[in-house]
Amino acid sequence: MAQLITLIVAVVLIAGIIWWFFGKHQQEVSDATVSNNSQSATVVVNGGYSPETVILKKGVPAQLHFDMKDHTACLSHVVFDKLGVNKDLTKQPVTTIDIPTDKAGEYNFACGMDMFHGKVVVK
Amino acid sequence: MKLNSTNRFWIVFILTIPMLIQMLAMPFHWMMPGYNWVALVTTTIIMIIGAWPYWTSGWAAFKKHNANMNTLVAIGTGIAYLYSLFAMVTGRPVYFESAAFITVFVLLGDTMEERMHDNASNALQKLLKLQVKSAQVLRDGHFVETPLAEVQVGDIVQVKPGQKVPVDGVITSGQSTVDESMITGESMPVQKHAGDQVVGSTINGDGAIEFRATKVGNDTMLAQIVEMVKKAQTSHAPIQNLTDRISQIFVPAVLIIAIMTFTIWFAFLGATAVQAMLFAVATIVIACPCALGLATPTALMVGTGRAAKMGVLIKDGTALEEIENVKTIIFDKTGTITNGQPAVTDIVGNQSQVLQVAASLEASSEHPLAAAILQKAKAESVDYPSATDFQALEGRGVMAKVNGEGAFVGNERLAAESKLPSDLQQKLHTLQAAAKTVVIVGYAGQVIGLIAIQDAPKPSSAAAISALKARGLKTVMLTGDNQRVAEAIAKQVGIDQVIAGVLPNQKAEQVQALQKDGKVAFVGDGINDAPALTTADVGIAMGSGTDIAIESGSIVLVQNDLNGVVRALDISKKTFNRIKLNLFWALIYNLIGIPIAAGLFVSFGLQLSPEIAALAMAFSSVSVVTSSLLLNRVKIAGTTAA
Numbered sequence: 125m126a127q128l129i130t131l132i133v134a135v136v137l138i139a140g141i142i143w144w145f146f147g148k149h150q151q152e153v154s155d156a157t158v159s160n161n162s163q164s165a166t167v168v169v170n171g172g173y174s175p176e177t178v179i180l181k182k183g184v185p186a187q188l189h190f191d192m193k194d195h196t197a198c199l200s201h202v203v204f205d206k207l208g209v210n211k212d213l214t215k216q217p218v219t220t221i222d223i224p225t226d227k228a229g230e231y232n233f234a235c236g237m238d239m240f241h242g243k244v245v246v247k
Numbered sequence: 248m249k250l251n252s253t254n255r256f257w258i259v260f261i262l263t264i265p266m267l268i269q270m271l272a273m274p275f276h277w278m279m280p281g282y283n284w285v286a287l288v289t290t291t292i293i294m295i296i297g298a299w300p301y302w303t304s305g306w307a308a309f310k311k312h313n314a315n316m317n318t319l320v321a322i323g324t325g326i327a328y329l330y331s332l333f334a335m336v337t338g339r340p341v342y343f344e345s346a347a348f349i350t351v352f353v354l355l356g357d358t359m360e361e362r363m364h365d366n367a368s369n370a371l372q373k374l375l376k377l378q379v380k381s382a383q384v385l386r387d388g389h390f391v392e393t394p395l396a397e398v399q400v401g402d403i404v405q406v407k408p409g410q411k412v413p414v415d416g417v418i419t420s421g422q423s424t425v426d427e428s429m430i431t432g433e434s435m436p437v438q439k440h441a442g443d444q445v446v447g448s449t450i451n452g453d454g455a456i457e458f459r460a461t462k463v464g465n466d467t468m469l470a471q472i473v474e475m476v477k478k479a480q481t482s483h484a485p486i487q488n489l490t491d492r493i494s495q496i497f498v499p500a501v502l503i504i505a506i507m508t509f510t511i512w513f514a515f516l517g518a519t520a521v522q523a524m525l526f527a528v529a530t531i532v533i534a535c536p537c538a539l540g541l542a543t544p545t546a547l548m549v550g551t552g553r554a555a556k557m558g559v560l561i562k563d564g565t566a567l568e569e570i571e572n573v574k575t576i577i578f579d580k581t582g583t584i585t586n587g588q589p590a591v592t593d594i595v596g597n598q599s600q601v602l603q604v605a606a607s608l609e610a611s612s613e614h615p616l617a618a619a620i621l622q623k624a625k626a627e628s629v630d631y632p633s634a635t636d637f638q639a640l641e642g643r644g645v646m647a648k649v650n651g652e653g654a655f656v657g658n659e660r661l662a663a664e665s666k667l668p669s670d671l672q673q674k675l676h677t678l679q680a681a682a683k684t685v686v687i688v689g690y691a692g693q694v695i696g697l698i699a700i701q702d703a704p705k706p707s708s709a710a711a712i713s714a715l716k717a718r719g720l721k722t723v724m725l726t727g728d729n730q731r732v733a734e735a736i737a738k739q740v741g742i743d744q745v746i747a748g749v750l751p752n753q754k755a756e757q758v759q760a761l762q763k764d765g766k767v768a769f770v771g772d773g774i775n776d777a778p779a780l781t782t783a784d785v786g787i788a789m790g791s792g793t794d795i796a797i798e799s800g801s802i803v804l805v806q807n808d809l810n811g812v813v814r815a816l817d818i819s820k821k822t823f824n825r826i827k828l829n830l831f832w833a834l835i836y837n838l839i840g841i842p843i844a845a846g847l848f849v850s851f852g853l854q855l856s857p858e859i860a861a862l863a864m865a866f867s868s869v870s871v872v873t874s875s876l877l878l879n880r881v882k883i884a885g886t887t888a889a
Binding site: 126127128130131134137138141142144145146147149152170172174176193194195196197198199200201203204205206207208210214236237239240 | 250251252300301303304305306307308309310311312313314315316317357358360361364368474477478479480481482483487490491494496498499502503506507509510513514515536537540541543544
């Protein structure tokens with residue numbers, strides 16, 4: 125009997141994992157706040173990036189603030205491969221990175237091991 | 248309270264000591280009095296200090312439909328700890344030490360990895376440290392100590408013996424030797440006179456020099472190198488697409504395997520719930536997506552940093568990966584294989600007399616060949632009187648009076664009027680056959696000798712090309728020059744194939760044609776090389792070349808020397824091989840470790856407890872970083888290990 129219950133629970137759990145991790149889910153997107161010819165957005169780092177996508181206006185100088193709430197080594201660095209940025213987020217509570225907005229385009233960012241991803245869209 | 252992972256590790260480590268003592272004393276049948284209570288208290292503190300961050304991070308990730316390393320650590324420690332609480336209440340054997348040891352090993356791995364990660368990226372800091380803080384700048388007739396940020400283009404800067412050159416510029420007075428090894432990798436100090444370029448952060452030798460600043464701030468060579476290395480170190484190699492795909496499904500897959508492990512042991516193989524649970528926890532804990540994730544970025548970081556120190560700037564991981572499959576290397580001729588400037592190669596006749604007469608005549612000429620002759624006269628310290636009654640003869644040469652006698656320098660048509668002795672006639676033909684431009688020198692109505700001029704190959708070209716051929720690469724020379732000149736140069740340096748008479752706008756087409764036989768690398772320096780540099784699978788730009796060429800290349804050689812191509816090839820291959828080795832190791836570790844932890848080999852007596860699994864996991868990621876750091880020690884052609 126215990127065996128049967130275990131089996132059923134296991135099947136349900138596996139199905140749940142597949143649905144939760146591989147199913148289609150909405151991603152968090154947010155626009156930057158624009159004020160006096162500058163714009164900024166804050167990305168909270170805790171078990172990933174929220175929001176995962178930040179939208180910036182083209183032509184307005186932009187700053188991205190990374191608010192570090194995670195205390196594990198996994199997310200300690202943020203890397204913008206196209207910008208040559210590799211910043212340690214653990215040195216200060218909030219790390220600010222300047223994003224060039226002269227051209228429309230996308231800048232991906234990821235943790236130091238390329239396991240967590242986010243992106244900045246300039247348009 | 249804010250603790251970093253090092254502090255957390257030490258606190259947790261001290262707290263595990265009582266459990267460690269108990270574990271070691273177990274074989275002697277000694278039981279610590281009130282062990283369960285000691286374990287409960289210490290493990291609870293360990294969970295709060297050491298494991299809690301993993302739980303919150305794992306949970307935050309879970310809510311975003313993400314799973315990672317932290318998820319696995321959180322589930323592993325969570326199950327062991329919560330089960331032990333339940334076991335204690337119901338009077339069963341507890342497993343607090345599993346939860347505690349998993350935490351301590353994971354923290355140990357994180358701490359070591361973080362430290363080594365910093366080591367891996369320190370090539371950049373070393374470069375930045377080369378920069379000086381201030382310069383001696385001429386202001387109102389005096390040299391004044393000026394902060395670097397205030398140095399302007401056009402300022403006259405003084406550098407005393409032994410000091411660092413603060414910014415890039417051109418020497419206006421003084422001479423010295425300059426150690427440029429930090430920028431070019433060239434270990435021999437270079438002689439510098441007025442008119443020569445100096446590069447910021449190189450070290451002045453024993454002479455004092457003054458120079459005019461030409462590049463400051465972010466435009467200096469060092470700043471450009473730093474920018475390039477930064478981008479290279481954070482760039483992606485295409486091979487990472489594989490790890491990205493694996494890492495997306497890795498953790499959920501491990502969780503499913505763990506559930507299956509528990510179910511199969513408990514429901515089908517008749518294990519107790521506790522045994523089945525230990526197998527499942529070991530499976531979760533041994534899996535290490537970190538090793539996979541670290542494999543490429545750390546090797547790229549160390550490899551590109553090492554390359555920069557040797558004067559090879561690799562712009563991104565793609566170039567590194569492409570060069571592995573390159574079959575053919577195409578060289579531009581002028582300025583790449585050759586010096587790019589005509590120079591005197593042979594003088595026939597009385598050396599000093601011939602040179603003296605020729606230099607006198609050419610001193611007032613603007614012909615490009617004249618510069619070569621004057622330079623030779625300067626190098627040989629030949630003094631020459633100034634000529635009078637100067638006459639330029641269109642398409643033939645120049646005539647003038649030197650010391651009152653008629654003299655000329657020119658081609659065969661000009662010499663036709665005086666008779667050319669037959670031995671000189673023969674020499675003339677030999678030199679011309681070697682694709683040299685020959686001028687005839689006459690004095691007092693007689694032909695006194697010949698001067699041969701050629702854009703000669705750089706001294707290092709032949710050795711570099713033979714080293715490339717030894718690596719099984721086909722070498723091709725592409726040039727706008729005529730076939731005869733091109734072939735003579737190709738013969739001198741040992742190039743396999745010559746494509747001559749190529750118009751600048753056809754270079755890219757020729758590269759495309761050669762691409763049909765496999766991947767190609769193109770080495771060039773001029774503006775007209777830019778399309779070819781972009782078209783080729785790997786574009787290698789000579790650092791002395793034009794900005795456009797440097798922009799177009801995916802690898803830039805700081806030193807104006809083809810040995811850099813050999814070095815670029817070596818370091819790229821070694822770095823890419825290291826990435827492959829790291830990935831292979833990370834995959835094999837998981838592929839072997841997970842089945843062992845799941846208890847697949849129990850019948851062979853092979854079984855892992857959750858704590859040993861955690862130790863293995865910690866060391867797998869540390870070993871990947873170690874392997875990348877060892878790239879600093881591999882042998883690269885023409886250099887010593889750092």
